[in-house]
Amino acid sequence: MPSALPWIRALGASLLTLALAPSFAASSGAAYPTRPIKMVVAAPTGGLPDVIARIVAQHMTTSLGQAVVVENKPSAGGIIATESVAKAAPDGYTVLLLDLSPLTINPTLYKKLPYDAVNGFAPVRLLGIAPLFLVTNPNVPAKTFQELVAMVKAAPGKHTYGTIGVGSLHHIAFEEMKAATGMDMLHVPFREQPSGPVVAGQVDMILAGLPSIEGFVKGNRLNMIAVSTSKRAPQTPALPTIAESGLPGYDVSADIGVIAPKGTPPEVISTLSNALADALKQPDTLARFNELGILAADMPAEAYAAHIRKEMQRFAKSVTAAGLAGSN
Structure with missing residues (x-):
């Protein structure tokens, strides 16, 4: 399967390059952010991603000194929200909170997507894993x-x-x-x-x-x-x-994290990632996650990129085996 899907292998040259880039936010005294940040959510109001977004946005607003505003854009496959962030300016003022399906399932499921799942984004941080x-x-x-x-x-x-x-x-x-x-x-x-x-x-x-x-x-x-x-x-x-x-190795979860448009400066990614990490440490965040059945993951950009790549490979095989490749 990997040899038939070059877009999977290309992930290492796209997501990981951004994830491994050095962070200069702390040392340079960068002014970012200087205005509100929009956190787009690929789910309706009240859905699990939306609840997570509002929990972390509240703490990010405090730590960053600028409002983090949640904007819901629900649609089939999360396509509308994902496309909107892919096309947003890579300046750190628009990010996407999502489960991984738009990046891991959609590229095989859909014949054509209005965004590049491999090259269109920079991972920021994986926040939580929701068991099913x-x-x-x-x-x-x-x-x-x-x-x-x-x-x-x-x-x-x-x-x-x-x-x-x-x-x-x-x-x-x-x-x-x-x-x-x-x-x-x-x-x-x-x-x-x-x-x-x-x-x-x-x-x-x-x-x-x-x-x-x-x-x-x-x-x-x-x-x-x-x-x-x-x-x-x-x-x-x-x-x-x-x-x-009776089904050894079976492991499925809704992995919810934050990504930004490709080209977002490394120091901005670092600032966002640090703010998310701080939000995950707060007692009220952990308590709310526990109520919602979410396991805090707190996976930084480099590891998150590797996780995305692994899940892309896994679901490409599963979607194809189910006869669903290119069905939408």
């Missing part, structure tokens, strides 16, 4: 992942799973699960997070972040089966991972 929880309608008899796999394989094509849309992280996560287990299920895409539909029995199961399902789980309207990350979530320590439940 596999939950089912209470009428589904399976109570463990092993039982769920057996149930689905006993009735090929009968059972359903819902996602926020074709090519979404949740969709690809299910496709990886299906490929590894041999399950045959019907995908039902929705325009919004389908917690309601699975509660209503329109679909059998979903993968979702904790905030959108926690109330339903507490009210016994959804059953938790497993968590998608390689380690158990601290919020649900008794809940096993999918990996330990």
